[in-house]
Amino acid sequence: MTSRTxxxxxxxxxxxxxxxxxxxLRLGTGRSDTVRIGSILVLSGNYxxxxxxxxxxxxxxxxxINARSRIKLDIVFRDSExxxxxxxxxxxxxxxxxxxxxxEIFGSTEALHCLPFIRQQNMLFISGVDxxxxxxxxxxxxFFRIMxxxxxxxxxxxxxxxxxxxxxxxxxxxxxxxxKGLKDEMEAEYKRLGGETTLVLDTVKNQDLFQPLVARLxxxxxxxxxxxxxxxxxxxxxxxxxxxxxxxxxxxTDNLTGSEFADVGxxxxxxxxxxxxxxxxxxxxRLHFQQLxxxxxxxxxxxxxxxxxxxxxxxxxxxxxxxxxxxVPRVISYLEQVHxxxxxGPIAFDRNHELVVSEYRLKAFRRSGGQTTVEDLGPIGR
Amino acid sequence: MxxxxxxxxxxxxxxxxxxxxxxxxxxxxxxxxxxxxDLITVGGYLAYSCGRLKLSVVPSVIVATVLTGLLxxxxxxxxxxxxxxxxxxxxxxxxGVSILLNSSITLCFGSTSRTLPIAQDAxxxxxxxLASAExxxxxxxxxxxxxxxxxxxxxxxxxxxxxxxxxxxxxxLLGIPCDRLVSCVFFVSSGLAALAGILLGxxxxxxxxxxxxxxIWAFVLVVVAGFGSIFGIATTGLFAGLLITAxxxxxxxxxxxxxxxxGILTIVLLVRPDGLFGMRLRRF
Numbered sequence: 001m002t003s004r005t006x007x008x009x010x011x012x013x014x015x016x017x018x019x020x021x022x023x024x025l026r027l028g029t030g031r032s033d034t035v036r037i038g039s040i041l042v043l044s045g046n047y048x049x050x051x052x053x054x055x056x057x058x059x060x061x062x063x064x065i066n067a068r069s070r071i072k073l074d075i076v077f078r079d080s081e082x083x084x085x086x087x088x089x090x091x092x093x094x095x096x097x098x099x100x101x102x103x104e105i106f107g108s109t110e111a112l113h114c115l116p117f118i119r120q121q122n123m124l125f126i127s128g129v130d131x132x133x134x135x136x137x138x139x140x141x142x143f144f145r146i147m148x149x150x151x152x153x154x155x156x157x158x159x160x161x162x163x164x165x166x167x168x169x170x171x172x173x174x175x176x177x178x179x180k181g182l183k184d185e186m187e188a189e190y191k192r193l194g195g196e197t198t199l200v201l202d203t204v205k206n207q208d209l210f211q212p213l214v215a216r217l218x219x220x221x222x223x224x225x226x227x228x229x230x231x232x233x234x235x236x237x238x239x240x241x242x243x244x245x246x247x248x249x250x251x252x253t254d255n256l257t258g259s260e261f262a263d264v265g266x267x268x269x270x271x272x273x274x275x276x277x278x279x280x281x282x283x284x285x286r287l288h289f290q291q292l293x294x295x296x297x298x299x300x301x302x303x304x305x306x307x308x309x310x311x312x313x314x315x316x317x318x319x320x321x322x323x324x325x326x327x328v329p330r331v332i333s334y335l336e337q338v339h340x341x342x343x344x345g346p347i348a349f350d351r352n353h354e355l356v357v358s359e360y361r362l363k364a365f366r367r368s369g370g371q372t373t374v375e376d377l378g379p380i381g382r
Numbered sequence: 383m384x385x386x387x388x389x390x391x392x393x394x395x396x397x398x399x400x401x402x403x404x405x406x407x408x409x410x411x412x413x414x415x416x417x418x419x420d421l422i423t424v425g426g427y428l429a430y431s432c433g434r435l436k437l438s439v440v441p442s443v444i445v446a447t448v449l450t451g452l453l454x455x456x457x458x459x460x461x462x463x464x465x466x467x468x469x470x471x472x473x474x475x476x477x478g479v480s481i482l483l484n485s486s487i488t489l490c491f492g493s494t495s496r497t498l499p500i501a502q503d504a505x506x507x508x509x510x511x512l513a514s515a516e517x518x519x520x521x522x523x524x525x526x527x528x529x530x531x532x533x534x535x536x537x538x539x540x541x542x543x544x545x546x547x548x549x550x551x552x553x554x555l556l557g558i559p560c561d562r563l564v565s566c567v568f569f570v571s572s573g574l575a576a577l578a579g580i581l582l583g584x585x586x587x588x589x590x591x592x593x594x595x596x597x598i599w600a601f602v603l604v605v606v607a608g609f610g611s612i613f614g615i616a617t618t619g620l621f622a623g624l625l626i627t628a629x630x631x632x633x634x635x636x637x638x639x640x641x642x643x644x645g646i647l648t649i650v651l652l653v654r655p656d657g658l659f660g661m662r663l664r665r666f
Contacts, residue, residue: 044492044493045493045494048494175635175636175637199634200634201634201635202634202635202636202637203635203636204636204637206495206589206591207636208495208586208587208589208592209393209586209626209630209636211385211386211389211627212386212389212390212626212627212628212630212631213630213631213634213636215385215386215389215631216630216631216634232495236586236587244385
């Protein structure tokens with residue numbers, strides 16, 4: 001062996017030894033000091049504003065956690081483009097990179113498509129915005145949500161509509177998992193409370209041709225019209241309805257909470273009502289989040305609902321991971337017992353992993369001087 | 383009910399404008415220019431851009447229409463002319479151009495829908511309140527379709543254009559500038575697409591995919607009407623608009639529209655493969 005070969009062999013041995021040492025040290029600590037959570041949002045297209053709201057809330061939570069925690073949190077944001085196949089591809093990609101916790105899959109249709117894989121791979125998915133009634137059954141113990149299901153939302157919506165004397169209704173819905181689920185729940189609940197659904201109109205996402213449907217609505221003369229459409233479509237529908245001079249109340253759920261409905265609907269949005277879960281007064285956690293949100297984004301108004309839910313989703317998941325390690329079954333067990341005081345209100349889950357909701361409130365858009373504000377009309381009694 | 387009828391007619395008019403552009407290019411080069419659907423979108427977005435540049439309504443419409451017409455000419459020169467005579471290759475090339483245009487629009491403007499603030503004022507016509515864009519669409523229909531028919535059936539240019547489709551070499555031997563004539567046809571058909579795009583953007587909204595929906599409806603219309611008949615396209619266009627409106631009104635659903643339209647297309651192709659008013663499809 002020449003001296004040159006000996007030097008080379010020694011160098012290889014040193015490098016290999018160092019590599020082995022690092023590997024042993026890492027094994028000794030058990031894992032890296034970063035936990036990765038996946039978040040698959042709509043970050044392009046017509047509904048990106050809602051995805052961006054969730055990302056804003058989750059980013060604030062991540063910054064807050066990383067400022068105080070030794071173990072760091074890394075949220076991997078991906079754009080689903082509102083497509084279920086892209087969402088699933090992202091989930092699979094993340095799982096192959098060792099990500100076992102999903103902090104959001106935006107959209108009930110997309111979430112429903114991903115849940116079989118999540119169950120199969122023993123992952124955990126907690127959602128702050130998906131409301132599709134069928135998600136709990138599809139996700140089983142691997143799915144939690146801090147947004148009430150459409151079943152609960154429709155119960156409160158039906159209750160407030162009938163209490164206000166709106167006994168004849170039309171339903172306009174987006175013909176997908178979310179819209180159809182909400183429509184079915186609403187029809188059943190409204191009928192149970194004595195209301196009559198006289199007209200059901202279905203649309204597709206991003207539809208722009210509403211005149212014939214609005215003309216049909218005008219002929220039916222319902223006292224209330226439930227809008228289970230995506231925000232932009234709902235805004236365009238209401239605009240056309242106002243143009244045709246329809247006399248009906250418009251009501252929706254959390255689908256109308258983003259800025260998009262008010263922005264697109266402009267004057268037509270005024271008077272449209274919606275029901276959302278939430279406490280009547282701001283908790284300390286909520287005030288804290290408001291301050292962080294305004295400091296980061298310079299916003300003058302309150303953080304939107306989806307940002308608040310994104311913030312809470314990350315925090316409640318992080319609390320479970322911190323308390324029980326990164327083992328998915330142990331995190332699930334922790335979440336089943338959790339009582340967390342979130343910015344959106346108290347967070348606890350029932351045996352179906354649905355949010356236990358203390359209260360729903362009725363809100364309405366008001367338009368004045370070119371500005372849209374939201375008026376709180378009070379709690380909904382059932 | 384009158385509002386509904388007007389709405390149906392307006393939709394039909396817009397589809398017919400797009401279909402006319404399809405039919406013009408097909409009548410000469412015998413291929414389906416799929417990129418025509420995206421020229422609708424380009425026209426709408428160019429008008430939107432002109433508006434952003436503080437141009438008033440009329441100059442915006444003129445600039446957008448002319449630029450889209452010129453774009454159609456450039457597309458024909460670069461993407462179709464080198465492949466002339468190879469219809470399948472030209473068709474596939476038009477797919478490529480379509481994707482290129484669509485991606486470019488998305489890159490430049492994003493995929494979020496936008497409002498085109500052109501001709502949105504309400505006007506009173508015979509006691510009815512209509513959007514200005516609806517009135518303009520009806521006027522364009524009444525002017526452009528007879529004009530197209532006159533040009534293609536009664537003038538030497540039209541005669542030459544039709545002759546090109548039958549015997550290119552023979553027409554060229556007579557000293558008629560065939561390439562220039564084809565460019566003219568592409569300019570006109572692309573300009574029609576732009577006008578339709580501007581009106582659609584004004585009545586509904588602009589989005590990178592807007593052209594595809596109306597383009598596909600227009601394609602169905604052209605096949606059902608038959609490729610060679612301008613008045614067939616006009617008549618079938620009005621019928622299609624009323625049918626779309628009626629289906630949505632009766633079923634309370636948008637989902638049924640495509641099912642009904644494509645069902646009719648299938649039946650027409652089975653019973654009259656050449657279309658209701660058209661020349662013989664099987665020759666192409």
